[in-house]
Amino acid sequence: GAGVSQSPRYKVAKRGQDVALRCDPISGHVSLFWYQQALGQGPEFLTYFQNEAQLDKSGLPSDRFFAERPEGSVSTLKIQRTQQEDSAVYLCASSPRTGGGNEQFFGPGTRLTVL
Amino acid sequence: DAKTTQPTSMDCAEGRAANLPCNHSTISGNEYVYWYRQIHSQGPQYIIHGLKNNETNEMASLIITEDRKSSTLILPHATLRDTAVYYCIVSVYNQGGKLIFGQGTELSVKP
Numbered sequence: 001g002a003g004v005s006q007s008p009r010y011k012v013a014k015r016g017q018d019v020a021l022r023c024d025p026i027s028g029h030v031s032l033f034w035y036q037q038a039l040g041q042g043p044e045f046l047t048y049f050q051n052e053a054q055l056d057k058s059g060l061p062s063d064r065f066f067a068e069r070p071e072g073s074v075s076t077l078k079i080q081r082t083q084q085e086d087s088a089v090y091l092c093a094s095s096p097r098t099g100g101g102n103e104q105f106f107g108p109g110t111r112l113t114v115l
Numbered sequence: 116d117a118k119t120t121q122p123t124s125m126d127c128a129e130g131r132a133a134n135l136p137c138n139h140s141t142i143s144g145n146e147y148v149y150w151y152r153q154i155h156s157q158g159p160q161y162i163i164h165g166l167k168n169n170e171t172n173e174m175a176s177l178i179i180t181e182d183r184k185s186s187t188l189i190l191p192h193a194t195l196r197d198t199a200v201y202y203c204i205v206s207v208y209n210q211g212g213k214l215i216f217g218q219g220t221e222l223s224v225k226p
Binding site: 004031033035041042043044045048056059091093095098102103104105106107108109 | 157158159160161164200202212213214215216217218219
């Protein structure tokens with residue numbers, strides 16, 4: 001079956017531009033996570049959805065970052081007025097259930113480069 | 116949040132067992148230990164997880180000490196394709212299961 005897909009795979013933005021990154025989770029998965037991975041570092045948690053509800057956004061680095069999952073499936077991570085420090089790989093993961101003890105399935109990531 | 120410590124890098128000969136250690140001395144009673152790996156330019160891949168007991172699946176074995184303060188991931192017969200960064204993670208159970216990654220161990224399997 002299809003895994004988690006993300007688009008675009010690569011995005012180059014000029015500083016100050018807005019970008020939107022899309023995540024298509026595995027069908028039927030309840031939980032969806034966004035992570036940010038800077039070069040040479042481990043992924044860092046950004047936000048978590050249970051169906052359409054955003055239950056944890058404690059990892060979003062600033063109010064320029066916004067995520068949504070309006071119908072409980074596809075999710076979009078939007079970054080407004082991009083800055084050079086936003087350059088990273090943005091990973092999406094989904095899980096069939098909630099809570100600990102569950103495997104997360106990761107997509108390939110979107111590599112964002114802000115010039 | 117519990118934190119983990121892992122060696123920065125390890126080498127292993129192809130065909131031999133790779134034993135990757137992890138310390139998580141501040142783990143809470145209902146937090147799981149997860150292992151993921153990340154091959155270059157790919158998203159992380161789940162390997163195995165456990166709470167208290169040792170676990171085994173087709174990829175690896177997970178040995179958790181009785182006090183749960185450390186664990187070891189064992190790849191029984193490492194291949195070149197197992198070269199990756201391996202992350203030991205403690206899951207914050209009551210926060211939706213978000214994963215807190217550290218720096219991981221870069222495992223190089225050599226022929």
